[in-house]
Amino acid sequence: MTESPAQIESEKVTDRAVPGPALYAHSIFPKEKMTAIVGIIHGYADHGARYAHVMRSWAERGIGSIAITMRGHGLADGPRGYCSRFDEYLDDASELARKIDDRASGAPAFLMGHSFGGLVAAMSAIENPRSWRGLVLSNPFFGLALQVPAAKVFAGKIASRWIPKLGLPTGLAGKDLSHDPAKVKEYDADPLVFPNATARWFTETQRAQAQAIARASELALPLYAVFGMADPIASPTAARAFFDAAGSPDKTWDGREGLFHETLNEPEWPSIANAIADFMILHRQEKSSAS
Numbered sequence: 001m002t003e004s005p006a007q008i009e010s011e012k013v014t015d016r017a018v019p020g021p022a023l024y025a026h027s028i029f030p031k032e033k034m035t036a037i038v039g040i041i042h043g044y045a046d047h048g049a050r051y052a053h054v055m056r057s058w059a060e061r062g063i064g065s066i067a068i069t070m071r072g073h074g075l076a077d078g079p080r081g082y083c084s085r086f087d088e089y090l091d092d093a094s095e096l097a098r099k100i101d102d103r104a105s106g107a108p109a110f111l112m113g114h115s116f117g118g119l120v121a122a123m124s125a126i127e128n129p130r131s132w133r134g135l136v137l138s139n140p141f142f143g144l145a146l147q148v149p150a151a152k153v154f155a156g157k158i159a160s161r162w163i164p165k166l167g168l169p170t171g172l173a174g175k176d177l178s179h180d181p182a183k184v185k186e187y188d189a190d191p192l193v194f195p196n197a198t199a200r201w202f203t204e205t206q207r208a209q210a211q212a213i214a215r216a217s218e219l220a221l222p223l224y225a226v227f228g229m230a231d232p233i234a235s236p237t238a239a240r241a242f243f244d245a246a247g248s249p250d251k252t253w254d255g256r257e258g259l260f261h262e263t264l265n266e267p268e269w270p271s272i273a274n275a276i277a278d279f280m281i282l283h284r285q286e287k288s289s290a291s
Contacts, residue, residue: 047074
């Protein structure tokens with residue numbers, strides 16, 4: 001008889017250290033002793049529950065995980081995809097860190113971010129490395145894969161100032177994320193995924209991207225970056241620029257040729273999840289140089 005898979009636990013996060021909208025935390029823990037724990041930050045128009053399959057695979061290797069759903073996403077409160085300033089997402093990342101501290105029970109902790117969540121995780125780790133043992137980035141969003149016309153950028157800046165909640169279609173679809181037909185269908189049918197990007201989010205993200213690359217040398221944590229090199233959304237060049245500039249003395253670039261934006265939803269995802277688990281297991285006994 002096969003053992004039943006670990007179940008995801010979800011909870012609304014209302015008791016916040018910094019005032020803000022209610023978030024959601026989704027967690028999966030190993031049935032036996034937990035040897036490491038990882039906090040996960042999702043991408044734009046995404047939500048934490050979409051990482052359950054990866055979290056289950058890590059639980060089988062003794063790694064617990066908590067995925068936060070940030071403001072304006074998934075079941076969390078707040079206008080869809082909107083922030084008045086980028087630092088609000090850093091406040092949300094701090095709530096994830098508090099959750100990790102509460103549940104770690106002495107296990108070494110790692111931080112992971114995907115896409116826009118990779119940008120949030122990177123800036124969070126630069127500004128407050130805490131006791132993280134390492135940083136994992138999955139197709140981090142440090143720039144767009146396609147050049148945005150200057151007129152559109154200018155219009156976005158004007159809208160950000162005067163109509164900050166104006167939403168424009170992103171054009172994102174499941175076919176841009178994965179080669180797995182089931183995952184494509186699942187994404188397109190997900191009622192918690194939304195189709196627009198707000199003007200203020202766009203300009204705040206651009207500002208944060210420039211800041212992250214400028215401050216990359218301040219990152220001292222061990223770094224593992226995996227990138228699907230056929231990503232039509234996030235720029236591999238910008239991600240590589242951040243990686244190369246990162247001050248981390250211990251860093252690994254895992255470029256996956258032919259894969260799309262969500263490497264952890266590609267048919268090859270188990271090998272990628274295992275590679276990330278290997279990184280965490282390797283570094284769980286080491287103190288980061290930022291500690």
